[in-house]
Amino acid sequence: MAQSTEGVRAIALAAKAAATKLATTTTDERNGALAAMARALRARSADIVSANAQDMERERAGGMKESLLDRLMLDEARIEAMAAALEDLVGLPDPIGIVQQQHTLYNGIELKRVSVPLGVVAMVYEARPNVTADAAGICIKTGNAVVLRGGSAAIHSNNVISDVLLEAAVASGMPEGCIAAIKTTDRSATDELMSLRGIVDVLIPRGGAGLINRCVEKSKVPVIETGTGNCHVYVEATADFDSARAILINSKCRRPGVCNTAETLLVDAAVAEDFLSLAMADLAERGVAMYADAAALAIAQAQGIAGVEEATEKDWETEYLAMEIAVRCVAGVEEAVAHINTYGTKHSEAIVTADESAAAAFCAAVDAAAVYVNASTAFTDGGQFGLGAEIGISTQKLHARGPFALEALTSYKYVLRGSGQVRS
């Protein structure tokens, strides 16, 4: 596979050269390119739909599940949504060139800390072709070159979309190579991308746990880890039951396949019998399978609630991403926090309580990107948080945490202006 490996390196080097030029573009120039990219998507929608039809046909023949086929599919309406998303970026404030700090040193040197693009962003993702346009748009907005490595199921769609976007960007003054797709489905291309330390500045995987773990474990390029969420709803003894039941059902059932969904219910032992009699019945009614500790299991059995099995250690660790939930009784806030900090993935954690001291203790001690008091975990989302865009949800603590967008694609540099100063 020497040829494809060489190809990836060449693409990344061209992106690096483009990044140097992008770093000196103006806000207006980049916004102009985004508007042109949106127009180009609309103008070329027939070509995109046609390329997508090839992907759909091949994957349908290959037995891809309907739910995945739906994520792969592009039609005029979805292309319009991609174009509109690019136009939305135009309206967001430019995060580049912000003077974050400024002071004069003792010796007269003027120091400024100024936000700058990261440089070359590599995006590795699965079969959703809209990510191609989203990622390219967010990178152009922030003055970064982007190397796109989409899933092989969307190869034709991604290749056409990235060509259309690059052409429009270059025609409106962006440098050649600023948007580059890896046009092979060879898996070694991803490995090569992960090895390009010094050329690629950050690698962002979007997809399932397998993809993310592979990137985190193998990449020599810094990674922003996204996505896996083993989230909890903790019902403290003073919780309002109606509110707790609504938050639990929303956190678990709204979209069970997404990362902010709740995977374990923790409940204070003092109210377990009363609360679980109601809550487990709610869950059973909605077809949610339950894996309960001995105390919760006994309550389910006493109440004749169906669909409850005994939990094992593995259940505390599992991100079901399905209509399944683990249930455990705890002695109080401290034990709930200990459970969450042991098994959680630092994503989204909720407490339902009427006790301010319990809420404060939970918020301070739980180690997660988003901590909720009396609200559903389903709100962890860049749009809901008001970021205006979203690249992903970071579950690491360096650089970006929680829903992240434009700011996460910036770094800063110190610019120091003197008049001949030397250090004694």
Add this chain to the structure above:
Amino acid sequence: MAQSTEGVRAIALAAKAAATKLATTTTDERNGALAAMARALRARSADIVSANAQDMERERAGGMKESLLDRLMLDEARIEAMAAALEDLVGLPDPIGIVQQQHTLYNGIELKRVSVPLGVVAMVYEARPNVTADAAGICIKTGNAVVLRGGSAAIHSNNVISDVLLEAAVASGMPEGCIAAIKTTDRSATDELMSLRGIVDVLIPRGGAGLINRCVEKSKVPVIETGTGNCHVYVEATADFDSARAILINSKCRRPGVCNTAETLLVDAAVAEDFLSLAMADLAERGVAMYADAAALAIAQAQGIAGVEEATEKDWETEYLAMEIAVRCVAGVEEAVAHINTYGTKHSEAIVTADESAAAAFCAAVDAAAVYVNASTAFTDGGQFGLGAEIGISTQKLHARGPFALEALTSYKYVLRGSGQVRS
């Protein structure tokens, strides 16, 4: 080596437990611990000097160079300096608990983004035992637990210092395990530390390029890369020669062994003959060996300047960390920037010029942590930049860039307070 590997994991797990408790300590509690740690260093200085004497004796017998022995050596004065540095931290603002963003979502949920400790910081360093106290102090200041992995040459010194600091911290209310040294010299302990993703939140290597590369390449824990600096001084055609000569000599000769020292001189061809006749003579006079491109070599030969050899490609890439420098003539700013962005390590880069447009172009296009106009690269330092402390100088672009200190040991969490909100 199963035993030591198990030991490292156990230490890190204890640090993780400590981190959960540290996250809920107050500013005053942490500052009180720092003051107690300073007092303890002074009170136990005889024990520390005695342990250090064992390290010195063994390393002297083993043939360690005098310059390294000097870095290893501790006496009363150096221990006093370590204690004073801990007390200096007390006076710095607390970076934890800062509300960075705050707004009310459309649905009434109150969102705050609050700075929090990273959690468990692993510090991997070489034979300077003062780093043990510096790192422990900076971590306690920022509410982080620290796992210290010092160089084997300082093993006795580090073990005593970390014991003294931990004892003082715990006696003043910090949790057990908050400061932990790895007390084996077994190299596999570092590998184990680098594998503890999910337990250790960040790994910071301080030392030579070999150590840093090993960590960046092998670590599954996120790394803040520090240190290597292939820095340039670029003398543009309009530069004031006196100023340029002073900046060049200061950037190269002040402390040639540190990372902010200049390793290549770039000079505009238009002024190369006039400038290099003076500057290469300056360098030769100070005993700096030069590796020059053909044009610069011809000037040296015409002027009879000694100690100049022809440069090879390798010279552009080399961080000499010695009284050696590469010299190259360029056509102008664009070529200077291209050279720097090809061979530099994104550390510190200087232009000397009287032309504002050249200065602006250089600052915008050079990809480095610190960019200087008419000042020496020797200023890249946390103290000089006014950070109040320094952990290292980051040459990566994620999370922290350039000299970094307390802020780099923080993350943030979103705290969302509602009244029963669920997402539609």
